[in-house]
Amino acid sequence: MPSLSDFDLDELHRFAADIACEAGAYLRDQQLARTRAGGASGHLDRSIEIKENAADIVTHADMHSEQLITNAIKQRYPTHKIIGEESYSAGQDKRFLLDDDPTWIIDPLDGTVNFVHLFPTCCVSVGFCVNKVPVVGAIFAPLLSGLHPTNASGALYSGAKSLGAWSTPPWAHAVPLPYIPPQPLPADAPKGCLFTAEWGKARSDAPGSNLVKKSTSFINMAAEVGGRGGKGGMVHGVRSLGSAALDLVYVATGAVDIFWEGGCWEWDVCAGMIIIAEAGGRVVPSQPPSEAYLTDRSLAIPDAGIGSRLYLAVRACAGTEGETEREAQDRLVREVWRRTERLDYVRPE
């Protein structure tokens, strides 16, 4: 197994942020070229016609963004492996290919449906793993802005193992994550929590399908306390953005308390996992390893495997007199597990 101390995480962090921003700027230019106003200048030019249909545009943009990132990696780190969403998905199956070697896991365009529709919640996600654990991550959303205004367009979120997590990284105007110091978890959580979840692509309505299980879980989380046979969570709000990478980012900022998801892949979560970890949050399995975990507090809740396709992210919590930070997060995890269904997402061995 490689040793983490062999890697210059600060340098890798800068590199990840740079290429995420570069690919994101390319994606924005592609969007602008589709609009009536045209071009990066933002000036009105009605002469620009839409020459490709939406599916062509997204395929082209996705592929080019991935090529841009992989070329940069190959030039700078020729010995590193690369797992990219586009090239990977084009393969025969979706086996879990990550091993202990230093590996970049990239999603050149997360939120492709949004991108097609010119909806702003899409991003580039660039993560780097050693020994199957994400240690560097950068997520750049070209059509959003961060909380803190900068001169640059788009919003960058990034982090590196033991160094920290930021919106606007240290070499610009450091804005550490979470935005505000971690708050204690309310005694009646998930009540009062902001909850994000995604409807996803599995749309069969057969009994026991993932769509049915997901929607049942959403309703449980939303319903008043006492409702749904005691499963009502009365969360403060339910949000769906159509981008798992951005859902994870908002957990890292502290805006979102809970992100519960099944069905996405390692390229959707790799960068977000390290950003959340460095911001004091946790990413654990979306369902308990066994039902005993719901009640037995002596069982340590594990981290989610990066390729597990089942993720539950919770924000950083402050400890209180009777509860450590980690105990508060464990409590929130169990409360979510109790209200959500067990999803069926598998992958080839």
Next chain:
Amino acid sequence: MPSLSDFDLDELHRFAADIACEAGAYLRDQQLARTRAGGASGHLDRSIEIKENAADIVTHADMHSEQLITNAIKQRYPTHKIIGEESYSAGQDKRFLLDDDPTWIIDPLDGTVNFVHLFPTCCVSVGFCVNKVPVVGAIFAPLLSGLHPTNASGALYSGAKSLGAWSTPPWAHAVPLPYIPPQPLPADAPKGCLFTAEWGKARSDAPGSNLVKKSTSFINMAAEVGGRGGKGGMVHGVRSLGSAALDLVYVATGAVDIFWEGGCWEWDVCAGMIIIAEAGGRVVPSQPPSEAYLTDRSLAIPDAGIGSRLYLAVRACAGTEGETEREAQDRLVREVWRRTERLDYVRPE
């Protein structure tokens, strides 16, 4: 009844945009003051402590934003009436107070739950009505950016009757809405459509409750074609932002094809209604005036009443050889009506 020609809509439009931006900048400053990085400069200052709880912050910000806007209106247009979300909600009941007089309808902070959580989808919404119809509107989202980069922080969307609708208004760098020329509506819509909807505040899970009806409708829209007893809509994606005003904005840009909502109020929709109308979209009732409207194409689909609390917004459509723009929108409206439940939101007479 006042005559619309008595009003300088261009001047009213500039004024609405100015005060929406001014109130939005104030809201952003309030958010920044809560963060660890502090202040508008974005520089790290860990000395800033959070002195109020989230509820205090939002109440204070909401009230101050409304005061800022109403003071500006009273000074510039002393004869105009004002309906503001904050002052209105503080009253005894929620009767519909709008009459034919020139009236500003404002939501000084739409998406308050998001604001509390530092989630970026919140905005200021400033609308102006004559004869109970919105004729000027401006929506400013201080924590988002528009598609076209500008030097200013935040995203402004605005419009005025017969003048047009814009992201970044004509006096800056005109970006007309929708972003791309209206596209034809697919033959199998709502398949392929981006659908936004909100879970809202009604969380009873009793049979026939609005929560049950809403979630049933969401599942119908999401499920595969042929599913849900023929009601499966297989929309491209389901999104929830927690701000009706922004949902309407994204319909106006063309990003969102369908926004279906019950329960919000005139201040949530006033500005968005005129922006959508000027961008070629439609806002109609979320449910048919009678079931005959589902099949009888000779029945003209009415516009939604601004105080009706039940809204369905659809984007601008291009006509095709066999179908006018309006017929395409009518078709989409009927397809949504067929898949969604009849909600129960009333208001005092």
